[in-house]
Amino acid sequence: MNKNAFQENTTYKICGYKGKVDPVCRRFMELGLVVGEKIRVCAKSLQKKVVLIEVRGYLLSVRASLLEKVQVEKC
Amino acid sequence: MLEVLLVGNPNSGKTTLFNSLTRSHEHVGNWHGVTVENKKKEFALEGKSFLLVDTPGIYSLCPLSFEEKVAVKEIFDSENKKIINICDGNNLKRNLYLTLCLMESGCDCVVAVNRIVKSGKQKIDFQKLSKLLGVPVIDIDAEKGRGLEELKKSLSAEKGAYELPYLKKIQLKCVPADRYFTIKAYERDEQFFQDRGVQPNEVFSQIPDDSMQIISKLRFEYIDTLLAQCQTDENVVYGKSKFDKILLNKWLAFPVFLLILSGIFYLTFFSFGEFLSTLFGNFLTTITQPILKLIENSLGQNAVYDFFANALFGGLGTVLSFLPQVVLLFFFLSILEDSGYMARVAFIFEDILGKVGLSGKSVYTLLMGFGCSTSAIMTSRNMEDKNAKIKTAILCPYMSCSAKIPIYTVIGGAFFGAKNLLYIVGLYVLGVVVALVISKILDKTVLKSQKQSFILEFPPYRSTSLKRIASILWKNSKDFLIRVGSVMISMNIIVWLLSSFSFSFSYIRTSGGTSMLEGFGRIFAPIFSPLGFDNWAIVASLLSGLVAKEVVVSSIAMFNGIDSGATQLLSNSILLSSSLIHFSSKAAVVSFLVYCLLYTPCIASISMLLQEIGRKWTIISVIIQLLVAYFVALVVYNLFFAIEIFGFGATFFVLLMFAISCLAICFVFRLVRGKKFCHRCDRCNKKCNFKK
Known part of the structure; x- marks a missing residue:
């Protein structure tokens, strides 16, 4: 997933995780990024390397490259 | 003694509750990862003694960063324990996840729902939630003290029986056949099994590949079911604010940040800060002058008078007069911390810092470095990557700490007058630039960063309470005074003895001759000749600055025979007198200031580096600091010297x-x-x- 994969002000639904579950994926799941959950991209940093997402009623900033393992579909 | 552990998500109010229960003044902030180590304090309840332990924030019992490992270790290691699980009342949807993890592990816990920021008309039925969960759930306000009595009473209650229905849905046929082992296997917590001498792969082969997804989804579904029954949902996004349209704007974010930082420095070093400092300096002079006069009248101008005038009142008074500025800087930094803006700063800086091998989270540590390097180094623990942690800790001393304020103000003020503002700003910027360059070099050579896991939640914006302001002012004033009263008094006495007595222990002011300090200073002075300051007294002040940076100025004051706390007087003295301290040119002054900015920090910072990054990296760090300080000061000296001779053009x-x-x-x-x-x-x- 490249840095332009997530578009601002767009809602996505999590479909699953690619490959082996590593500690970062586990952390995502602990933070509420579980299958079926909806996330909304609120903002991106200047170089689009960091995204601000809205999940389970709170805001989370994540390095975009870390979200590569999260499979999403547009809502 | 029963241990009561305060456990919760980062920024849920654990330390605030710890402070309220034990009447402590531990550092709190509206930011992820302020607490990085366990803090313990006894407190009594109905005749019984408890040991209250404040742990760093965690999201689950599978730790990722260093400080999370500290918290999880404490939870599993304590035997006679009770857990107060603090949940942020505005974000129960996520906070209850940890509650379920703790309950699954069989911990005896009480849930304290802390509501710091009230969001609209959201209502929670605590009794119903308690009944559904099977553990006491108490509504508290950790800062104002609401609900604390009820929370204390609940600690005496016996552990109740509870059942988590969703656990029936997961396979419990794992080897070894223990419920919690199965849960940890589903979480794929390799460390947990390694610590217990079990091969993780053997266990993982018996469970589905998507086990972590299954268990996390089951937990969140259960949380949703619970909250549907006892919380009115308003669809409010926690932490969302209209300010973010400006503060996170791609083009405005950086200028706004620089504007805020410039405002802080302007208010601290000039205008308000300078006014307070002069006022306090004059106040100190008014107090010390009659005492000195009394000593002079009764004993005459002998060694005792010299000790009081130079070592005690002169040296310490000069540094003490900076108390208002130091406290003001900490005050502004604390407001930044409390406001919730720091998470936004980390977000906007992640791009830039990522390029030099750091994480956006490093911003917090580096900004804290402007206050005190020692405490800033400690906050580097919230990095997940070991190399990034070492790098961040090494870079902290390059951020100009508050102890260097007297050096810039006194020395710079003496030579540059009103233009000193530009030099001070330049020094702060230079420190940051040097730190970034060193980080890049380390990242390309010996400390290559792994893929950074920058995951950070945004707290809501919050204003600082008057109670908190008073606490900040009190704590920092106390720390500064203790530092001045302990390290600096002893250091000043040593410097005074070395500068007043010769190697044959004769008092040089009456018998003449060379003092011991002059002897040492002259040995090292030639080394600094290329930097423009080969005066033994300047070199001696730099050597004494290794103990604490404030001692540089107090030593200079002592060498100049200043017996007052007034900054202006000291500046004028350095500029006009034919005293020991004199600089050959303005280029030498700038070179000296740059050297002070970059050379080895105080002993306290070095010991903290030793604790956090180990002996090897501490030694490397000190060597780098000495070399970098020398090289940069050399370049700056030659540059300014050329400008002085040939002109800027x-x-x-x-x-x-x-x-x-x-x-x-x-x-x-x-x-x-x-x-x-x-x-x-x-x-x-x-x-x-x-x-x-």
Whole structure:
């Protein structure tokens, strides 16, 4: 997933995780990024390397490259 | 003794509750990872003694960063324990996840729902939630103290029985056949099994591949079911604010941040801060002058008078007069911390810092470095990557700490007058630039960062309460006074003894001769000759600054025979007197200030580095600091010296020519290298993989 994969002000639904579950994926799941959950991209940093997402009623900033393992579909 | 552990998500109010229960003044902030180590304090309840332990924030019992490991270790290691699980009342949807993890592990816990920021009309039925969960759930306000009595009473209650229905849905046929082992296997917590001597892969082979997804989804579904029954949902996004449209704007974010930072420095070092400092200095002079006069009248101007005038009132008074500025800087930094803006700063800086091998989270540590390097180094623990943690800790001392304020103000003020503002800003910027360059070099050589896991939640914006302001002012004033009263008094006595007595222990003010300090200073002085200051007294003040940076100015004050706390007086004295301290040129002054900015920090910071990054990296860090300080001061001295002699225009022209020559050499070298190496395709300038 490249840095332009997530578009601002767009809602996505999590479909699953690619490959082996590593500690970062586990952390995502602990933070509420579980299958079926909806996330909304609120903002991106200047170089689009960091995204601000809205999940389970709170805001989370994540390095975009870390979200590569999260499979999403547009809502 | 029963241990009561305060456990919760980061920024849920654990330390605030710890402070309220034990009447402590531990550092709190509206930011992820303020607490990085366990804090313990006894407290009594109905005649019984408890040991209250404040742990760093965690999201689950599978730790990721260093400080999370500390918290999880404490939870599993304590035997006679009770857990107060603090949940942020505005974000129960996520906070209850940890509650379920704790309950699954069989912990005896009480849930304290802390509501700091009230969001609209959201209502929670605590009794119903308690009944559904099977553990006591108490509504508290950790800051104002609401619900604390009820929370204390609940600690005496016996552990109740509870059942988590969703656990029936997961396979419990794992080896070893223990419920919690199965849960940890589903979480794929390799560390947990390794610690218990079990091969993780053997266990993982018996459970589905998507086990972590299954268990986390089951937990969140259960939380949703619970909250649907006892919380009114308003669809409010926690932490969302209209301010973010400006503060996170791609084009406005950086200018706004710089504006805020400039405002803080302006108010601290000039205008308000300077006014308070002068006022406090005059106040100190009013107090010390009659005492000195009394000593002079009764004992005459002997060694005792000299000790009081120079070592005690002169040296310490000068540093003490900076108390208002130091406290003001900490006050502004604390407001930044409390406001919730720091998470936004980490977000906007992640791009830039990522390029030099740091994480956006490093911003917090580096900004804290402007206050005190020692406490800032400790906050580097919230990094997940070990190399990033070492780098961040090494870089902290390059951020100009508050102890250096007296050096810039006194020495810079004496020579540059009103223009000193520009020099101070320049020094702060130089510290940051040097830190970034060093980080990049370390990242490219010995401390390559792994893929950074920058995951950070945004707290809501919050204002600082009056109670908190008073606490900040009190704590920092106390710390500063203790530092001045302990380290500086002893250091000043040592410096005074060394500068007043010769190697044959005769008092040099009456018998004449060379003092011990002068002797030592003269040994090291030639080393600093290329930097423009080979005066033994300046070198001696730098040596004494290794203990604490404030001692540099107090030593200078002592050498100049200043017996007052007034900054202005000291500045004038340095500038006008024929005293020991004198600089050959303004270039030498700038070089001295740059050296003070970059050379080895105080002993406290070095010991903290030793604790956090180990002996090897501490030694490397100190060597780097000494070399970098020397090299940068040398460059700055020669640059300013050239400007003094040839003028700015000519120097700029020479530098420009030099830069163009370097670029030309690079260009030619690149072409030559290209022709030399690329023998494969004859088309590109690089060594390529083209096969003819």
